[in-house]
Structures are given as structure tokens and as C-alpha cells.
Amino acid sequence: MRGTYLGELEELVLLSVAALVDSAYAVAVRAEIEGRANRKVNISAIHASLYRLEDKGFLDSHMGEATNKRGGKSKRIFTVTTYGYKTLKEAQTVRQSFWGSIPQLSAQK
Amino acid sequence: MRGTYLGELEELVLLSVAALVDSAYAVAVRAEIEGRANRKVNISAIHASLYRLEDKGFLDSHMGEATNKRGGKSKRIFTVTTYGYKTLKEAQTVRQSFWGSIPQLSAQK
């Protein structure tokens, strides 16, 4: 029941972290989502989502190193756990099972 | 923003209605979900979800005919609207875009 499901934003955040591999931090995740899904997201909403996903065991995190760019303070880097990856994949597999039995041609009326 | 997103259950309900074509009513939808996603759902939760999806414009409904089976009172039949189908498809397209850039082999550690 409650706790293992992903919210819509949470799933996008998790997918972004997976796609960004070892350079996933809040700002990059936000850019990733705004680029792929056509949607504005508040940076604090991203942070809140990242922390929640970590609490749930879908993500791990560690502090990265500071860069020599102005304002380049160190970032918190997130990575997808095995459990997170499994959850993501299962959600997608279930949906694909449904799509497999939807008569798409007649549906696109 | 708020209003156009699908909850996790809502998406499964919408996909079920699509897959069931012209025989989608609450009980059948529930069976469909319990069969494909490995998950128990309260029948009233299905009803609530169906009504909400209709309010949002993702579903249409009409009363079907009674059958000559014991307890076979007429069912409310739901169908996916063009808008609902479009929403469903877009959500899936966005996710597939992410999956396309996830290095899956190294991720399945």
C-alpha cells in the first residue's frame, strides 16, 4: 500500500537521476525534467522530492566536490538504488502490459 | 500543474478502461488491475477513481443494459475520451524518452 508508489513528479525525478548517471543533483534534475516533459518545476519541489525518494530507499546521495566556478559550492549527488531501479522498471513493465492489449488504431479516433 | 496529472491508481484505471474497450465497468476494471499489477484494490476506490477521471474529462460513461444473470443489474460503462487517450500516451512518451537515455546495462548491478 502506501509508501512504495511513485508520484508523477517523483517518477520523473527518479528517471532523471537515472539518466544523469553520476551528475544528478537538484538543478540538473530540474533542467532534465523541464527539457523532456514540457513543464516548469520549482527547485524546492525538486529537493523535497529527492529527499523523499531517498527516505523511501529509491535514491542514495553523497556530497560532491566544489567546482572553481563562481557560486560553485559542492552539490549533493544522487544515484538510483537497486530497489529504486527495480521499482521504476516494474511500473513501466506493468504499463507496457496494458498498452500491449489496447487496440491503439481504433482508439486514436 | 494541478489537475491534468494522473495518480498512480488513476493511470492504471485509465489503462484498464482502454484495454477493456466497451466492457469497462468498475468490477471489470478492478479485476484487470488486480490481474496485471499485483495489487488489491477496494471496489469503492475504483469507483471514486473512475468518477474523478470522468470529472477531469479523461473518461465518458453511460449506463449499459441489465443482463439476465442473478444480480445482473445494469452497469455503468466507461470509455476513454480522445483527451484521456492523448494524456495517457503523452505520459508514456515522456517516460520512454527518459528510458532511452538510461544506461540500463550498468544500472542493473
Added chain:
DNA sequence: GATTTTATTTACAAAAGTGTTGATAAAAAC
């Protein structure tokens, strides 16, 4: 060292989704 920029963190508020209960209804069976 004051300012600007990038970034995190915490706490709270608001919105949305999900679940539960109880009432009602209509059909066939007895």
C-alpha cells in the same frame, strides 16, 4: 570584506489522490 551566484536544507502550507463506510438499487432465485 562586501557582493553576487549557486546551492542546500528545513519547516510549513496547500492540493490532490486514495480508501472506507454506509446507503441504495435492481436483478434472479427461492
Added chain:
DNA sequence: GTTTTTATCAACACTTTTGTAAATAAAATC
């Protein structure tokens, strides 16, 4: 006509997700 079965509907409560605001911190630039 009472019972059993299948089904809808409505109201409410609960939980979770999402968004916002304010505080803090660390880097480079000036």
C-alpha cells in the same frame, strides 16, 4: 415477497504528494 447477488453512488476521512518561503552556506568576483 424475502433473500442473495451484483452493482452504483455519495460523503467523508486519511494519507501522500507537491509547492512555497525563509534561512543558511560556500564559492568566485569585485
